Amino acid sequence: MATNTAMKKQTGLTGNSAIAIAMKQINPDVCPAYPITPSTAIIEDFSSYVADGDVDTELITVESEHSAMSACIGAAAAGARVMTATSSQGLALMWEMLYIASGMRLPIVITNVNRALSAPINIHCDHSDSMGARDAGWVQLYSETVQEAYDNLIMAVRIAENEKVLLPVMVCLDGFITSHAIENITLLDKAEVQSFIGEYKPERSLLDIDHPSTFGAMTLQDAYMTFKHQQSEAMTRAKDVVSSVSAEFAKKFGRNYGLIDAYRLEDAEIAIVILNSAAGTTKVVVDELRKQGKKAGMLRLRLFRPLPHKEIADALKNCKAVAVLDRADSMNDFGGPLFNEVRSALYDGETRPKVISRIYGLGGRDYKIKDATDVFDELSAAVKTGKTDTLTKYITL
Amino acid sequence: MAETKKDLPKGGVIEKGGTAHDYYTGGWRKLVPVVNKDKCTNCMICWVMCPDSAVIVQDGKMIGFDLEHCKGCGICAVECPDKVKAIKMEEEAS
Numbered sequence: 001m002a003t004n005t006a007m008k009k010q011t012g013l014t015g016n017s018a019i020a021i022a023m024k025q026i027n028p029d030v031c032p033a034y035p036i037t038p039s040t041a042i043i044e045d046f047s048s049y050v051a052d053g054d055v056d057t058e059l060i061t062v063e064s065e066h067s068a069m070s071a072c073i074g075a076a077a078a079g080a081r082v083m084t085a086t087s088s089q090g091l092a093l094m095w096e097m098l099y100i101a102s103g104m105r106l107p108i109v110i111t112n113v114n115r116a117l118s119a120p121i122n123i124h125c126d127h128s129d130s131m132g133a134r135d136a137g138w139v140q141l142y143s144e145t146v147q148e149a150y151d152n153l154i155m156a157v158r159i160a161e162n163e164k165v166l167l168p169v170m171v172c173l174d175g176f177i178t179s180h181a182i183e184n185i186t187l188l189d190k191a192e193v194q195s196f197i198g199e200y201k202p203e204r205s206l207l208d209i210d211h212p213s214t215f216g217a218m219t220l221q222d223a224y225m226t227f228k229h230q231q232s233e234a235m236t237r238a239k240d241v242v243s244s245v246s247a248e249f250a251k252k253f254g255r256n257y258g259l260i261d262a263y264r265l266e267d268a269e270i271a272i273v274i275l276n277s278a279a280g281t282t283k284v285v286v287d288e289l290r291k292q293g294k295k296a297g298m299l300r301l302r303l304f305r306p307l308p309h310k311e312i313a314d315a316l317k318n319c320k321a322v323a324v325l326d327r328a329d330s331m332n333d334f335g336g337p338l339f340n341e342v343r344s345a346l347y348d349g350e351t352r353p354k355v356i357s358r359i360y361g362l363g364g365r366d367y368k369i370k371d372a373t374d375v376f377d378e379l380s381a382a383v384k385t386g387k388t389d390t391l392t393k394y395i396t397l
Numbered sequence: 398m399a400e401t402k403k404d405l406p407k408g409g410v411i412e413k414g415g416t417a418h419d420y421y422t423g424g425w426r427k428l429v430p431v432v433n434k435d436k437c438t439n440c441m442i443c444w445v446m447c448p449d450s451a452v453i454v455q456d457g458k459m460i461g462f463d464l465e466h467c468k469g470c471g472i473c474a475v476e477c478p479d480k481v482k483a484i485k486m487e488e489e490a491s
Contacts, residue, residue: 212415230405230407
């Protein structure tokens, strides 16, 4: 039975340790790294694996995250399998290089442990860092649990290197909540991981002196837009590749992940849409409301880039009122980034639910059962009156 | 260059070497280098220093400039030894 494979060899690990173990099992060629809270322990653990000879990886200790991503790009252009990890200001400092990695179609894989952006300075969880990079041309996977973060990282290698995709992939998990809390997880064997990811055969390498090539050349009005179009089409294709890689993972290892996680949505009238670890709290509240006979549900996006807009629209089409909870604000007077995209995905439906934006949990502020209950109460009232109170609002204040 | 734009290689990679030769940068030039061969000692410092490999050498002698690629930067004129000063930058003929 699949569940036997899925449950074997249980162990307690933090998100950071699990990611470091996944990196050890993947054994990338190059890892340029600059530690930053709360992702530090990933690089700390991984550098021990390098020092102990557990991996063949060239660990490059660089002077900044800008250099880390630059070194990732250089190494990937040379044909190496490349990984790194960062958070918050680190991802922000990589910003211009993120676009170069994706524009050059380099299948780099990074873990982003979600943390708030300054100012004021804060080290705790929110999604302002990865949401800031949402248009950088990277595939983005979000992880609810330690187990999912570990599994996502292994799948990310296959997604990035797929010849139909060839785009960098960012695996996101919640800082401290997932990165530092110990959860029960099941690890794969190194041999299982190696056979799943396979050998990386880059299309081209800068080090192939028999076939010299130029990477990162300038393109002008006659070609730039064509390259961006190719990149955009690759991002569109990435959706099916994420599905097929996830299906293969489920078949081999028994853990099943969709593009979205639709929880008790089949007949739901009210629903919360959310990312990452806060889905757990929300599910508890959904179960509680169901016991009371209220038709509540939850939608969690595992894939945010590319946006599975058809799946979102399909999952929410029968709801009457939906709250999209963003752990980041677009500072636009019109709700968070997830809200805007989910609401837009629903626009073409024959029936459209009321959709409201609620910003929660910035800078690590707790999101508790009562907070989710209050949102559901608000949605129930909206269903009853046919009116929503306010379109956008901060909660957990 | 690929046949159609659809065929352009992923990520803007240029799939062979030496392609800079096909790109004529001579049109960027404002000043043109002119060599006085009566003064020139064929020391080859201009050939070494030219960033565009636009100094033409034949049989061990500097014989002039490749004006299809020379951008007119003037490095050759500066680097030509002080005792010689065989290269001058002049306005392009209009």
